[in-house]
Structure formats: C-alpha cells, structure tokens
Amino acid sequence: MTPSAPDEPGTGADRPISRKNLLRAAVAAGAAVPLLATGTVALARDAGTQGRDLAPTPFCDDGDDPTIPQMEGPYFKPNSPLRGNLVTPGTPGTPLTVSGYVFGRDCVPLSGVLLDFWQADNAGAYDNVGYTFRGHQFTDASGAFSLRTIVPGLYPGRTRHIHVKAQAPGEPVLTTQLYFPGEPRNNTDTIYDPALLMNVRNVGGGKEATFDFVLDVEGGPTDPPTDPPTDPPSGSWAPGHPYAAGDRATYGGAGYRCLQAHTSMTGWEPPNVPALWRRE
Ligand SMILES: [Fe+2]
Incomplete structure (x- = not known):
C-alpha cells in the first residue's frame, strides 16, 4: 500500500478503492463476506451476476505489492505472550488500536497468520527484561487481527514505530515496522518508509489505526492442509x-x-x- 500523501493524516479518502478496502468496509458494516469455492472473496463488485455463474476472482489487481521487510532492530525477544491486548491497568500512554487484515499475494485473506508485535512504552523504552508491550496473536478465519496498545514513545534516532513479525503457517517470517502519519521525524529517520504508514484517526482520547499486510505467499483459509487431518x-x-x-x-x-x-x-x-x- 502506498498512500498518495504519505505524511498527511491518513483518512483514506485520497486512496483508491481496492479489493482489500472493500473487504474492510464489508466487514466493518457487519456484512457477511462470502468466500467462493476458490477461496477468493466475493465482494461488491462481483455482484450483478445473478443468473450466471459467479466468476472467480483469482487475481489481485488493485496494485498492492507485498508488504516490504525492514530491519528487526536490537529489541526483539522470542516467546512473547499470546495476547491481543498489550495494555495493563495504569499503563500511561495514549490508547491505540491497530487492526487490519493479512492477505496473500492473490488477495485471499490468510487465517492463522502469526503476528508478533513489540514496541516501546510511553517513555520510549523497550522492556528487555519482561514482556511489556510484547505479544503475539493469530489472524482469525477472515484474516483479521486487532491489537490494543498505546502510541509508542519516541527514542533517540528513530521516528515513532511499531515492530512486527508476520508468518503464515509454514512460510517465511516477514519482519517489518509500522509508522504513523504526520510525525516530524518521518522526514529524518533513514529507516522510515511511507509504504509502511498506517491509517490513523483520533477517536475520543485515543487513536485507531489500520494496516493491511500482504504476504508473498499463495493460498488461503480454504486451502486443504498439506497432510490430511488425522488423530495422532x-x-x-x-x-x-x-x-x-x-x-x-x-x-x-x-x-x-x-x-x-x-x-x-x-x-x-x-x-x-x-x-x-x-x-x-
Ligand atoms: Fe524500535
């Protein structure tokens, strides 16, 4: 995803409507998102074919490239807790929700993708002893994820960012970072890449961000497992x-x-x- 105005607040209004955006809108509206037999998503623009066989939509044609990798940095720790909420009572900071979907190369949402997040606290410090502001989760059947956290603090040399590793089952790990629009340090941080900007909006006293990952993998949630299920x-x-x-x-x-x-x-x-x- 490449917003046209990288450092402007990401309202999404200036972005072209993509298959993924349509999926997001459909899910946000509570609409059922039908999956075709091919595992592709039947979205609004696939409608209007009553009386004819629905044409599968196997190709991703909205121009999105796979999410780019970025350096892991010095503060990753393995074995983070399984949790989508990194906020503990009394934790200072601006509440932030990051949500979105993980797609494969062919625009099929991917379920069961491991997402491991880690970030600095409100003061810009990483917890290198415990697991504060560290946690992993798996995308649900619709390929969706949701992270509850706070806006990470700044630390010397970097703009504001969240680290993440994304891994579809049996596939390579994508290590990357997510960024916030409108941050002055986005202009000076040499690691920053506008392709990794989240859409962020203010809601009450907090912020809601969205980001969709595109992994360079094939397949989707309806793919049969490589090995048939068996009782061990x-x-x-x-x-x-x-x-x-x-x-x-x-x-x-x-x-x-x-x-x-x-x-x-x-x-x-x-x-x-x-x-x-x-x-x-
Ligand atoms: Fe960092």
Whole structure:
C-alpha cells in the first residue's frame, strides 16, 4: 500500500478503492463476506451476476505489492505472550488500536497468520527484561487481527514505530515496522518508509489505526492442509488436530506440552512454535 500523501493524516479518502478496502468496509458494516469455492472473496463488485455463474476472482489487481521487510532492530525477544491486548491497568500512554487484515499475494485473506508485535512504552523504552508491550496473536478465519496498545514513545534516532513479525503457517517470517502519519521525524529517520504508514484517526482520547499486510505467499483459509487431518496415534503430533492447553504430544522423539489451545497445522510443528508448545 502506498498512500498518495504519505505524511498527511491518513483518512483514506485520497486512496483508491481496492479489493482489500472493500473487504474492510464489508466487514466493518457487519456484512457477511462470502468466500467462493476458490477461496477468493466475493465482494461488491462481483455482484450483478445473478443468473450466471459467479466468476472467480483469482487475481489481485488493485496494485498492492507485498508488504516490504525492514530491519528487526536490537529489541526483539522470542516467546512473547499470546495476547491481543498489550495494555495493563495504569499503563500511561495514549490508547491505540491497530487492526487490519493479512492477505496473500492473490488477495485471499490468510487465517492463522502469526503476528508478533513489540514496541516501546510511553517513555520510549523497550522492556528487555519482561514482556511489556510484547505479544503475539493469530489472524482469525477472515484474516483479521486487532491489537490494543498505546502510541509508542519516541527514542533517540528513530521516528515513532511499531515492530512486527508476520508468518503464515509454514512460510517465511516477514519482519517489518509500522509508522504513523504526520510525525516530524518521518522526514529524518533513514529507516522510515511511507509504504509502511498506517491509517490513523483520533477517536475520543485515543487513536485507531489500520494496516493491511500482504504476504508473498499463495493460498488461503480454504486451502486443504498439506497432510490430511488425522488423530495422532500413540500421542504423536499431527497436523489438523485440535489440541487443548496441557495436552501432550511427541514429535521427533521428544515430548511436548501444549501451552495454548489450537488446531495444529503443517508448519506449526512443536519445535517451530514455542508459543504453542513447550518441550518437556
Ligand atoms: Fe524500535
């Protein structure tokens, strides 16, 4: 996404309507978003074909490129808590909600994408001891995510930003950063890129931001798993199996305990997702 006026407050009014924006509008309005058999989203402009077969819309034609990577920086910590709300009672700062969708290259919203956020606190400091303002979550069935946090503080040498890692199951990790429009330091920060600007608006005493990720991957939520779901024999880990917190499974000859309820997928093997499995 490349807003036409990168450093102006992002109202979205000056941006072309894209398939993703239409999806956002439909979801925001509470409308059902039908998925075609191909896994593509049937949106408003696909209507008007009554009496004819709906044409699948396999191509992303709204001009969006994959979200660009940026440096991780020195403050990433693995094993962040699974949570969409990073705000604890009494935490100073301006409330901020960041929401949006994660899409694949073909404009299909991607479910189950791991999003790991980390940012500075109101004073511009990272918690390198604990996990304050660190947390990961997974996109829901519609590819949506929502993060509750505060506006990160400034620290020397950088403009205001939020770090994030995004990973579709079994796919490479995208590490990048999200930026705020209208920040004076956007003009001097050499890492800043306007392609990573969020749309931000003031709501009450806080801010609401939106950002849609586009990952350089194929497929979508209706793709069948690589391996057919099976019940794990003899406690062996298997994809497509619902695990509850506390469940045990073996993988690669080692024992693991499930930390968070989830349905396993190829790419989420216990050694690969320490947020979901702890080796015993
Ligand atoms: Fe940073």
